Every structure is written in structure tokens, then in C-alpha cells.
Amino acid sequence: KAGVTQTPRYLIKTRGQQVTLSCSPISGHRSVSWYQQTPGQGLQFLFEYFSETQRNKGNFPGRFSGRQFSNSRSEMNVSTLELGDSALYLCASSLAQDRDEQYFGPGTRLTVT
Amino acid sequence: KNEVEQSPQNLTAQEGEFITINCSYSVGISALHWLQQHPGGGIVSLFMLSSGKKKHGRLIATINIQEKHSSLHITASHPRDSAVYICAVYLLTSGSRLTFGEGTQLTVNP
Numbered sequence: 001k002a003g004v005t006q007t008p009r010y011l012i013k014t015r016g017q018q019v020t021l022s023c024s025p026i027s028g029h030r031s032v033s034w035y036q037q038t039p040g041q042g043l044q045f046l047f048e049y050f051s052e053t054q055r056n057k058g059n060f061p062g063r064f065s066g067r068q069f070s071n072s073r074s075e076m077n078v079s080t081l082e083l084g085d086s087a088l089y090l091c092a093s094s095l096a097q098d099r100d101e102q103y104f105g106p107g108t109r110l111t112v113t
Numbered sequence: 114k115n116e117v118e119q120s121p122q123n124l125t126a127q128e129g130e131f132i133t134i135n136c137s138y139s140v141g142i143s144a145l146h147w148l149q150q151h152p153g154g155g156i157v158s159l160f161m162l163s164s165g166k167k168k169h170g171r172l173i174a175t176i177n178i179q180e181k182h183s184s185l186h187i188t189a190s191h192p193r194d195s196a197v198y199i200c201a202v203y204l205l206t207s208g209s210r211l212t213f214g215e216g217t218q219l220t221v222n223p
Contacts, residue, residue: 101146102146
């Protein structure tokens, strides 16, 4: 069974631009969570989607948004990029919504210049 | 104070040594993940546990829910075990959202 995939793997953007990252979960997994990892803040939860509904959201500004499609694939969008948005963005999928084991993708490394 | 605390932050060992990484949390949880992250970023889930002990190869994880403490042990450590080990918990108050420790950087020298 294929693992969690994320595209693109690397991305360079300029301040003020917007970016969309994609995550394809393991087949059969219905829950997708997004995380941001930076050297200063470590790993932080962004949001979680289950059956196309956002079920949980972290403490990030409204510039960070996401969605999930009927095939469980998920996208996250960051608008009006800031230098501090440079980070590794990870998604993870799990079978069920609630407290199931999560399987992580390889991440998208975003650099904002 | 972080809800999840790991110790030590950095650990250097010689090949073959027995290694222990600790994780303490301050509030009630329903389950705990031990994660491994290699340079380059990919994260692998090593264990998810809510009670007792689990073993996989040279790795052993234990948890004591009453004492709010978990340990990850590596027996017969090897240079390929060098990675960051991260403890992550499902807080009872946060549903399916993981809360992470700061990680332990492990270096195993040959």
C-alpha cells in the first residue's frame, strides 16, 4: 500500500505570494492532519479534516486554510506569505478521525524570500 | 511550561549502548506517539500506546498513565538509530490534535 504523498517537496516563494500544498493520504484513510515544523517552534498542529469537514484547528492566523476532497486528498493554502512561514509542512493520515495512529508524509519544505 | 516535556534534549552514545529517552506530560491524555525523524524531515511513527509496553525489534516503549510518563528504550544502539525522537500526545481536551514535545536529538557513534 502506498504511503502518504505530498507535493511539491520543495518550494520557494516570495513574500506576499500565496501557495497551495497537496497531500494524498494512504488509501482508505479518511482523516488528514497538517502540521508546521520550524526550528524555533517545533511541530505545531495546523488543522485536521475528516470526510471533507474541518474537525480541529490550531492557533494559526486565517491566512492558513485547507480543504479536503471527496477522495480524502487534502490541500492547504497560505496566502500573503511572510518570511516566518518558511517551514517544513507535514501532513499525516489516519483511518478514523479520533486519536488513531497517524502516518506522516515526507513533507513540503517551503522557503519564503 | 510545555504540556509535553522530553529529556534529554541531546544524547550522544556509543554503538551498542542501551538508550532511554523520557517523555512527561502535565495533563490527561488518551494516547501517546513516539515518532522518529531523520535528517531531511520525514517522520515515522514508531509506536502509539495508551497503556503498558510495546516492543518492535530493538525498540521498546512504555507508558504509565497515572504517573504521566513514557519512555522509549533502544537496545544495542546503532549509528543508523541517529535521529530526532519526538513524543506526541492526544490530550483528553484536544480531540484528534497531536501535541508535541521538543524532540531528543540522538547521535550514536560507531
